Amino acid sequence: MKSYKKMSREELHRLQEQLNKAYVEAKGKGLKLDMSRGKPSAAQLDMEMDFMDVLISSSDYKTEAGLDTRNYGAMDGIPEAKELMAQMMGVASAEQVIVCGNASLSIMYDMVSRCMIHGIFGNTPWCKLDKVKFLCPAPGYDRHFAITQHFGIEMITVPMTAEGPDMDMVEKLTAEDESIKGIWCVPKYSNPQGYTYSDGTVRRFAALKPAAKDFRIFWDNAYAIHHLYEDEQEEILDIISECEKAGNPDIVYEISSTSKVTFAGGGISAIAASKANLDEIRKSMTVQTIGFDKINQLRHVRYFKNLDGLKAHMMKHAQIMRPKFEAVLKVLNEELGGLGIAEWTNPKGGYFISFEAMDGCAKKIVAKCREAGVVLTGAGATYPYGEDPNDSNIRLAPTFPTSEELAAATDLFVLCVKLVSVEALLESSGQMEKRAC
Amino acid sequence: MKSYKKMSREELHRLQEQLNKAYVEAKGKGLKLDMSRGKPSAAQLDMEMDFMDVLISSSDYKTEAGLDTRNYGAMDGIPEAKELMAQMMGVASAEQVIVCGNASLSIMYDMVSRCMIHGIFGNTPWCKLDKVKFLCPAPGYDRHFAITQHFGIEMITVPMTAEGPDMDMVEKLTAEDESIKGIWCVPKYSNPQGYTYSDGTVRRFAALKPAAKDFRIFWDNAYAIHHLYEDEQEEILDIISECEKAGNPDIVYEISSTSKVTFAGGGISAIAASKANLDEIRKSMTVQTIGFDKINQLRHVRYFKNLDGLKAHMMKHAQIMRPKFEAVLKVLNEELGGLGIAEWTNPKGGYFISFEAMDGCAKKIVAKCREAGVVLTGAGATYPYGEDPNDSNIRLAPTFPTSEELAAATDLFVLCVKLVSVEALLESSGQMEKRAC
Numbered sequence: 001m002k003s004y005k006k007m008s009r010e011e012l013h014r015l016q017e018q019l020n021k022a023y024v025e026a027k028g029k030g031l032k033l034d035m036s037r038g039k040p041s042a043a044q045l046d047m048e049m050d051f052m053d054v055l056i057s058s059s060d061y062k063t064e065a066g067l068d069t070r071n072y073g074a075m076d077g078i079p080e081a082k083e084l085m086a087q088m089m090g091v092a093s094a095e096q097v098i099v100c101g102n103a104s105l106s107i108m109y110d111m112v113s114r115c116m117i118h119g120i121f122g123n124t125p126w127c128k129l130d131k132v133k134f135l136c137p138a139p140g141y142d143r144h145f146a147i148t149q150h151f152g153i154e155m156i157t158v159p160m161t162a163e164g165p166d167m168d169m170v171e172k173l174t175a176e177d178e179s180i181k182g183i184w185c186v187p188k189y190s191n192p193q194g195y196t197y198s199d200g201t202v203r204r205f206a207a208l209k210p211a212a213k214d215f216r217i218f219w220d221n222a223y224a225i226h227h228l229y230e231d232e233q234e235e236i237l238d239i240i241s242e243c244e245k246a247g248n249p250d251i252v253y254e255i256s257s258t259s260k261v262t263f264a265g266g267g268i269s270a271i272a273a274s275k276a277n278l279d280e281i282r283k284s285m286t287v288q289t290i291g292f293d294k295i296n297q298l299r300h301v302r303y304f305k306n307l308d309g310l311k312a313h314m315m316k317h318a319q320i321m322r323p324k325f326e327a328v329l330k331v332l333n334e335e336l337g338g339l340g341i342a343e344w345t346n347p348k349g350g351y352f353i354s355f356e357a358m359d360g361c362a363k364k365i366v367a368k369c370r371e372a373g374v375v376l377t378g379a380g381a382t383y384p385y386g387e388d389p390n391d392s393n394i395r396l397a398p399t400f401p402t403s404e405e406l407a408a409a410t411d412l413f414v415l416c417v418k419l420v421s422v423e424a425l426l427e428s429s430g431q432m433e434k435r436a437c
Numbered sequence: 438m439k440s441y442k443k444m445s446r447e448e449l450h451r452l453q454e455q456l457n458k459a460y461v462e463a464k465g466k467g468l469k470l471d472m473s474r475g476k477p478s479a480a481q482l483d484m485e486m487d488f489m490d491v492l493i494s495s496s497d498y499k500t501e502a503g504l505d506t507r508n509y510g511a512m513d514g515i516p517e518a519k520e521l522m523a524q525m526m527g528v529a530s531a532e533q534v535i536v537c538g539n540a541s542l543s544i545m546y547d548m549v550s551r552c553m554i555h556g557i558f559g560n561t562p563w564c565k566l567d568k569v570k571f572l573c574p575a576p577g578y579d580r581h582f583a584i585t586q587h588f589g590i591e592m593i594t595v596p597m598t599a600e601g602p603d604m605d606m607v608e609k610l611t612a613e614d615e616s617i618k619g620i621w622c623v624p625k626y627s628n629p630q631g632y633t634y635s636d637g638t639v640r641r642f643a644a645l646k647p648a649a650k651d652f653r654i655f656w657d658n659a660y661a662i663h664h665l666y667e668d669e670q671e672e673i674l675d676i677i678s679e680c681e682k683a684g685n686p687d688i689v690y691e692i693s694s695t696s697k698v699t700f701a702g703g704g705i706s707a708i709a710a711s712k713a714n715l716d717e718i719r720k721s722m723t724v725q726t727i728g729f730d731k732i733n734q735l736r737h738v739r740y741f742k743n744l745d746g747l748k749a750h751m752m753k754h755a756q757i758m759r760p761k762f763e764a765v766l767k768v769l770n771e772e773l774g775g776l777g778i779a780e781w782t783n784p785k786g787g788y789f790i791s792f793e794a795m796d797g798c799a800k801k802i803v804a805k806c807r808e809a810g811v812v813l814t815g816a817g818a819t820y821p822y823g824e825d826p827n828d829s830n831i832r833l834a835p836t837f838p839t840s841e842e843l844a845a846a847t848d849l850f851v852l853c854v855k856l857v858s859v860e861a862l863l864e865s866s867g868q869m870e871k872r873a874c
Contacts, residue, residue: 037509045507049494056493057486070482070700072474101538102730109725113550117564117588127554127564143727150724151554259727263507266732287580287587288546290696293539293730295703 003340004418004425009433012426019419023372026412031373033409038191038351039400040264043320048313051262054302055295069294076282077270081297085270087307089221089256090238096272098281101292104257104269108218109147111253111271114284115181115214116151121250121280123214126153126181135173135183137165139354139382139393141191144184144220148384155384156180160193164201174210182216188236189223192382192395193354194347196234206242208251217252223350224256225307225314228322232348240272249274258300260317260351261310268297324398328353328410335414341421344396353396354382361420362391368416374409440777441855441862446870449863456856460809463849468810470846475628475788476837477701480757485750488699491739492732506731513719514707518734522707524744526658526693527675533709535718538729541694541706545655546584548690548708551721552618553588557651558687558717563590563618572610572620574602576791576819576830578628581621581657585821592821593617597630601638611647619653625673626660629819629832630791631784633671643679645688654689660787661693662744662751665759669785677709686711695737697754697788698747705734761835765790765847772851778858781833790833791819798857799828805853811846 077099119125133154187197258267362379377395380386514536556562570591624634695704799816814832817823
């Protein structure tokens, strides 16, 4: 296909006319589709219903050690759930894990909140400091940025690469600026790119020498086992072990959950960290809760048994999700490949595709889609403060719609990308012509 | 029985000798019992197991409005769970309710945390103030006091009466001191007394005119339906309605949970408050969570259906708990009645009996019990900072042990009360004699 950028104004005008016509037709179809969030589809949820049969009235509710999961106790999780989550997160030992409630987001909120009010290891609570900053690799996860914004923490954007965040910048900034207290990471099948941090990146994280003694890496291993392929699975190093080896055992909090393994909002979550970190967290937790829902912890253990059980289960998810990712990517390739107006990632896992439009086009594309009935993640959402400096990134979430809906939504999406791009090219070439006059 | 206080020193010495002998025998029995916390017994947990059968693989997981509880959404609770919790809490409308996760303690921690960092209705966040104080009716719930202590909030003890907290003191202090930002209340079947606030007390709470605009009543309605008797049920006025009527709609946060209805740690919790309060809470919640475990919310709704279902269920709990309360009270009456060395409450609901020993005796009694193998709630736990100024209050939690264990534990308890009281009386009469010389 001919690159749009090589087209004459006349060609672009003709194309614009065709695209506009197609867009009017598309609007007429009255679509009403939501591709905004990384939600599992009904088919994914239906496939795992026997999960609900492992704990019924006749079941035994005791842990291996004899603790009744229906009563108070085991504040930091039942031992077998710690073991399961340790395996899922790729952490060396269950001792490094606390199992919590239904959401890793709440854990991360709590961790930041705890740092704000109580501080880490006796350091000044962040709320008593004039300035607290976080590094935010971007495009990234909007809900991470929402937490730091909510607590009044200043966010500094760090560019993302296929290997992970720009580590030169991370090392330089953390070494220089004591007010930088944390960094948000989604190290595996990153949201929204689907990138997996390279071993080199993980090791550079483990070896960081930040000016702030109470600097923490918030390592949100949300997609630890969320592969799309049986034979092309990406893996990361265990950050906890790497930090230990680097003499930096306390620098990282790792977080994960089964929200996209069992049920969204009905899973279990976990923190992994050094003993010193976990002891400090447990001290606060004692005040905060008598314990999390241990019945759901036990349900997970009884159903999955171990990492093999989890992995087999995730391949069932993959079978449903993979065709959706491939369908979207096929349309993108066929319709936008070679046009020189967009790039996108080709993830092997996770829940998203990251799409890069021409600068200044993302908001317009999202608006055009919405006008025709397809809701995408808001443009800008993948950047701190919701402000994408280039207005180019769009997060695509292909999992929730059915295949038919997805086809219709993607067709509309590429149409809008073309239309907005042509308009942008016409405008810029118009300005160039004016300047030439 | 003859009052110990009317005994001669000689009589007391003789008694002491008998009691010491009995105590040595008791120690020899090698008891190992825990009466320290308000935990449901295994029999209570066993009786409700069909609760686990209402959501199995073949069930429908959609709410009445068609929302799939297995997926994200409904951050502030599914509508039918709001309705159920509104009925349970005696709140006028489901609109006044947010349904949360498994623990009301976490809600209360979060609320205080939110006030600390973000403040209420645009007022200065509490962490930015030099001094923040809470009123703490005591004897009260140790975990409430732990939260305020954890956040560095100064606690002021307010005496409890059978009608509720000393309202003259509450009115005076809140009117005078702008740094008083809250009060902890367990208004029904209070922990540890089992007192229920009178209508007059509730109305005086609703009509408070605190100096602090961001003063809040933390109304922990933990035992809303936890009656011990079918025919002697205490009720309280709906604080939310009373506050509305008094022109004070925003002054109260009400909290409750089903931890002692279904499973301890496996229940659901709720906040009830004015729309303005709930809107502010929702604003933070949006950052904190995508939503709580809606499957467990639905399970509660399907199982109980409505208040009648809840009430019928609670009578099953009562049948198991009532004999335990009555057995303890019988021993207290028979063994300590008329001795002039102790008083105790006679609760019609809740999980505890509040026991008042002679001043200066509580710690010694608890220690003596522990030495012989019976763990009670630590003396002082019912007061802010764990410091009972009279060292007289002991919380008895009769629910967890079996009847046999409870009989053994109570026998030991009254023996220790007698022994420590005799020692105290001998000591004080000894001092009086010395002074007389």
